[in-house]
Amino acid sequence: MSKEPVAVVGIGQTKHVAARRDVSIAGLVREAARRALDDAELDWADIDAVVIGKAPDFFEGVMMPELYLADALGAVGKPMLRVHTAGSVGGSTALVAANLVAARVHGTVLTLAFEKQSESNAMWGLSLPIPFQQPLLAGAGGFFAPHVRAYMRRSGAPDTVGSLVAYKNRRNALKNPYAHLHEHDITLEKVQASPMLWDPIRYSETCPSSDGACAMVLTDRAGAARSPRPPAWMHGGAMRSEPTLFAGKDAVSPQAGKDCAADVYRQAGIADPRREIDAVEMYVPFSWYEPMWLENLGFADEGEGWKLTESGVTELDGDLPVDMSGGVLSTNPIGASGMIRFAEAALQVRGQAGEHQVEGARRVLGHAYGGGSQFFAMWLVGSEPPAS
Amino acid sequence: MQPLRDVAVVAFAHTGHLRTADELSEVEMLMPVLHEVLDRTGLKTADIDFTCSGSCDYLAGRAFSFTLALDGVGAWPPISESHVEMDGAWALYEAWTKILTGDADTALVYSYGKSSPGSVRDVLTRQLDPYYVAPLWPDSVALAALQAQALIDTGATDEPALAAVAARSRNSETNTAAQQDYVVRPLRTGDCPPVGDGAAAVVLAAGDRARDLCARPAWIRGIDHRIEAHGLGVRDLTDSPSARLAAEKAGAFERPVDTAELHAPFSSQEVVLRKALRLDDDVRINPSGGALAANPVMAAGLIRIGEAAARIHRGESDRALAHATSGPCLQQNLVAVLEGDPR
Numbered sequence: 001m002s003k004e005p006v007a008v009v010g011i012g013q014t015k016h017v018a019a020r021r022d023v024s025i026a027g028l029v030r031e032a033a034r035r036a037l038d039d040a041e042l043d044w045a046d047i048d049a050v051v052i053g054k055a056p057d058f059f060e061g062v063m064m065p066e067l068y069l070a071d072a073l074g075a076v077g078k079p080m081l082r083v084h085t086a087g088s089v090g091g092s093t094a095l096v097a098a099n100l101v102a103a104r105v106h107g108t109v110l111t112l113a114f115e116k117q118s119e120s121n122a123m124w125g126l127s128l129p130i131p132f133q134q135p136l137l138a139g140a141g142g143f144f145a146p147h148v149r150a151y152m153r154r155s156g157a158p159d160t161v162g163s164l165v166a167y168k169n170r171r172n173a174l175k176n177p178y179a180h181l182h183e184h185d186i187t188l189e190k191v192q193a194s195p196m197l198w199d200p201i202r203y204s205e206t207c208p209s210s211d212g213a214c215a216m217v218l219t220d221r222a223g224a225a226r227s228p229r230p231p232a233w234m235h236g237g238a239m240r241s242e243p244t245l246f247a248g249k250d251a252v253s254p255q256a257g258k259d260c261a262a263d264v265y266r267q268a269g270i271a272d273p274r275r276e277i278d279a280v281e282m283y284v285p286f287s288w289y290e291p292m293w294l295e296n297l298g299f300a301d302e303g304e305g306w307k308l309t310e311s312g313v314t315e316l317d318g319d320l321p322v323d324m325s326g327g328v329l330s331t332n333p334i335g336a337s338g339m340i341r342f343a344e345a346a347l348q349v350r351g352q353a354g355e356h357q358v359e360g361a362r363r364v365l366g367h368a369y370g371g372g373s374q375f376f377a378m379w380l381v382g383s384e385p386p387a388s
Numbered sequence: 389m390q391p392l393r394d395v396a397v398v399a400f401a402h403t404g405h406l407r408t409a410d411e412l413s414e415v416e417m418l419m420p421v422l423h424e425v426l427d428r429t430g431l432k433t434a435d436i437d438f439t440c441s442g443s444c445d446y447l448a449g450r451a452f453s454f455t456l457a458l459d460g461v462g463a464w465p466p467i468s469e470s471h472v473e474m475d476g477a478w479a480l481y482e483a484w485t486k487i488l489t490g491d492a493d494t495a496l497v498y499s500y501g502k503s504s505p506g507s508v509r510d511v512l513t514r515q516l517d518p519y520y521v522a523p524l525w526p527d528s529v530a531l532a533a534l535q536a537q538a539l540i541d542t543g544a545t546d547e548p549a550l551a552a553v554a555a556r557s558r559n560s561e562t563n564t565a566a567q568q569d570y571v572v573r574p575l576r577t578g579d580c581p582p583v584g585d586g587a588a589a590v591v592l593a594a595g596d597r598a599r600d601l602c603a604r605p606a607w608i609r610g611i612d613h614r615i616e617a618h619g620l621g622v623r624d625l626t627d628s629p630s631a632r633l634a635a636e637k638a639g640a641f642e643r644p645v646d647t648a649e650l651h652a653p654f655s656s657q658e659v660v661l662r663k664a665l666r667l668d669d670d671v672r673i674n675p676s677g678g679a680l681a682a683n684p685v686m687a688a689g690l691i692r693i694g695e696a697a698a699r700i701h702r703g704e705s706d707r708a709l710a711h712a713t714s715g716p717c718l719q720q721n722l723v724a725v726l727e728g729d730p731r
Contacts, residue, residue: 067515077616077633082473085470241467
């Protein structure tokens with residue numbers, strides 16, 4: 001008994017923007033799904049099942065919206081699953097869909113994640129007061145800023161590293177036609193002069209609030225053989241979770257993130273991620289999370305991640321490009337952000353990332369996290385089928 | 389199609405029916421159930437390869453409500469874990485596929501819901517098409533009443549027959565049920581589910597591991613789920629093609645079952661499901677009382693699978709069908725076929 005290899009043969013995204021007032025939620029998801037089908041040169045009838053993910057339903061004000069979206073996604077008469085694992089959900093959704101193929105339950109699966117944040121207000125959607133429970137206050141930045149400060153203190157990183165990440169990612173976004181923010185006049189000085197929101201995180205070092213959807217068509221070996229374009233092959237995938245708060249939790253470099261990466265590397269036969277992985281699409285909602293995750297994912301020793309960022313290693317033309325698409329810092333439809341990381345990783349190994357393509361990318365990591373740095377989902381995709 | 393591996397339900401636990409769990413948080417409601425289901429197998433959290441849960445933020449009234457439940461699981465060291473914003477029956481489905489891949493041999497599946505803090509009839513209207521239907525706030529009982537009336541109009545049932553379903557589910561007298569007040573015509577109090585809180589958990593295991601953990605595992609011979617269109621106007625509410633297709637794919641029609649646990653929150657929906665699932669009078673329907681006796685939203689479907697499995701564990705059934713539903717008027721349906729080893 002062995003798992004069926006899983007291939008990505010279709011990828012579709014919407015142009016991410018602050019508000020898609022021209023389409024309904026159904027219209028938004030259908031646009032991404034249709035583009036993924038077109039990329040795979042397939043039609044609705046070729047899809048065996050639909051796996052959809054999004055972050056909290058309060059973000060649109062629709063409870064379990066997959067019920068309403070069944071028609072728009074061609075799911076009528078088919079199995080439809082709805083995943084929700086906080087910010088990591090886009091990644092988790094792709095992994096749940098991949099398992100359906102790996103388990104040989106289905107041959108070809110459409111997976112999609114979305115958020116239409118303009119329908120509601122994400123910050124207050126996250127901040128509903130609950131009796132007898134600690135409030136999250138206003139949004140996610142306030143929760144994460146102290147962890148960033150702890151990292152700076154622990155690593156001795158200079159104050160400027162965060163702005164370097166933001167400047168890089170916003171420039172990368174200019175090469176990605178689907179990215180939300182296209183700041184043509186961006187300069188490092190502008191990033192560093194932007195208002196302080198949650199010390200030490202400045203306005204230009206935070207993610208935007210976006211409307212957007214991302215879809216992928218996942219299939220088995222037979223489906224990959226019929227693919228009109230090169231498939232991306234899944235070499236490893238894993239999820240890990242740990243509680244939000246507990247004595248001894250390392251909020252800077254959570255154990256669940258380390259374990260998740262180790263599981264993916266084991267499956268993919270990666271011994272030295274820094275040398276063997278060509279690029280990373282990393283979930284960086286606040287600039288400083290790039291150096292933090294570089295360490296958590298094993299690309300740098302503890303306390304050393306910021307040196308990779310500072311020396312330009314993570315630039316688009318660097319030795320280990322990170323967030324070639326512009327990342328979450330340039331596009332954040334929350335529920336879709338994890339799947340965009342997974343899809344952008346697949347685009348790279350398919351050689352279809354256009355202007356933000358990393359030349360010769362053969363193995364690329366897609367990464368997502370959520371909750372209070374407690375839910376992790378990752379996959380490693382390659383240009384060649386997995387060995388076993 | 390024959391699944392890659394044999395997977396079984398090896399343990400089940402659930403809360404008693406709670407009208408309100410005001411004094412308990414979701415975690416406090418869930419904890420005893422998790423302990424009980426693990427105790428039945430002798431497993432500890434660290435022995436579980438994969439954990440999957442189902443719950444709904446709209447019942448909890450807060451975003452990411454499932455994150456707190458992780459405290460009840462004891463997710464340290466970190467665990468391989470996932471969550472569906474669906475009834476726990478679909479969490480079980482995800483866990484089943486995970487075990488099929490060979491990445492896990494055991495799985496803990498749980499779900500919970502507290503309907504009591506809000507008006508669940510109103511809350512469920514938020515599931516409807518947000519642009520054209522939800523603004524009208526058609527509540528879940530009103531929609532089920534439309535379905536029941538359509539069913540009566542076809543001659544498939546009548547009010548006395550519905551009263552008999554209600555009475556059987558609650559061990560009461562048909563005459564009493566038939567004289568209760570209407571909630572929404574033609575549905576009387578007894579035709580509608582009670583509002584309540586609850587939690588449930590099952591343990592899944594593969595092959596020999598299942599035999600080690602349970603004297604008579606309830607093998608999942610097939611499991612499948614299907615969804616229908618959302619718009620009520622484009623559906624035939626007197627039929628359930630999605631339940632029938634799921635049952636067919638799960639192999640339910642290959643041989644008769646002796647027991648069926650149906651997730652029919654309204655008496656009229658049992659009539660629809662019996663027809664769609666081709667269950668004749670020889671089949672014991674809802675020996676647990678079904679959703680008409682206790683309906684903790686998000687857990688009630690998983691409880692059907694658990695109750696069916698528990699009857700196989702106890703030797704009271706050899707082949708059982710378990711069903712779960714979601715959405716207005718049975719929009720989405722899951723069917724599992726469970727079997728015990730021959731005695």
